[in-house]
Amino acid sequence: MRKIIMLFVILLSLLCVSGCSGIAPMPEKMPPDFDFSIAWGVNKLNSYNSRTNLLIKDLGDQGSAQVDLAINNDKMNEIYDNFLTIDIISYPHEVYIYGEGHFVSPSIELEITVMYKWGSFTVKLPCANIIPDEEIVNGEELLVVGNQIIEYIKSTDEYQSLPIYDPLYL
Numbered sequence: 253m254r255k256i257i258m259l260f261v262i263l264l265s266l267l268c269v270s271g272c273s274g275i276a277p278m279p280e281k282m283p284p285d286f287d288f289s290i291a292w293g294v295n296k297l298n299s300y301n302s303r304t305n306l307l308i309k310d311l312g313d314q315g316s317a318q319v320d321l322a323i324n325n326d327k328m329n330e331i332y333d334n335f336l337t338i339d340i341i342s343y344p345h346e347v348y349i350y351g352e353g354h355f356v357s358p359s360i361e362l363e364i365t366v367m368y369k370w371g372s373f374t375v376k377l378p379c380a381n382i383i384p385d386e387e388i389v390n391g392e393e394l395l396v397v398g399n400q401i402i403e404y405i406k407s408t409d410e411y412q413s414l415p416i417y418d419p420l421y422l
Contacts, residue, residue: 306321345374
């Protein structure tokens with residue numbers, strides 16, 4: 253009898269692991285514990301995390317600089333709504349916007365993580381370079397939303413207060 257119960261427990265555990273591996277659907281309204289992080293650029297050395305309010309700017313051979321950036325609730329709601337609109341958690345964990353096997357060097361990368369009570373979800377665009385003559389086949393909406401967030405961050409007084417660095421690559 254113990255063997256049967258143990259087998260049942262193991263099978264139930266396996267079923268739960270296989271069926272519970274994803275993040276819960278995003279609610280229509282932004283939950284109070286919603287946060288996100290975004291990293292971009294060559295080697296994703298530029299980053300922002302709304303949970304810690306830490307913004308890091310890559311300064312190339314000069315290292316990096318950091319500052320606290322608190323995004324107001326209205327902007328957080330807008331970002332959340334954009335993630336909801338593109339259904340970010342339906343994306344695979346890696347998206348090759350020009351199709352798999354297409355690489356550009358140096359590769360500009362983008363990584364976005366959404367976080368809330370029920371878990372977190374990360375999606376990476378390993379080769380997010382914009383090439384005007386190439387046709388984007390995957391993740392265009394994700395790239396647009398990511399670029400909107402980056403442009404907003406770069407427009408803040410906090411980002412503007414960081415040292416200016418004119419990199420060879422973005």
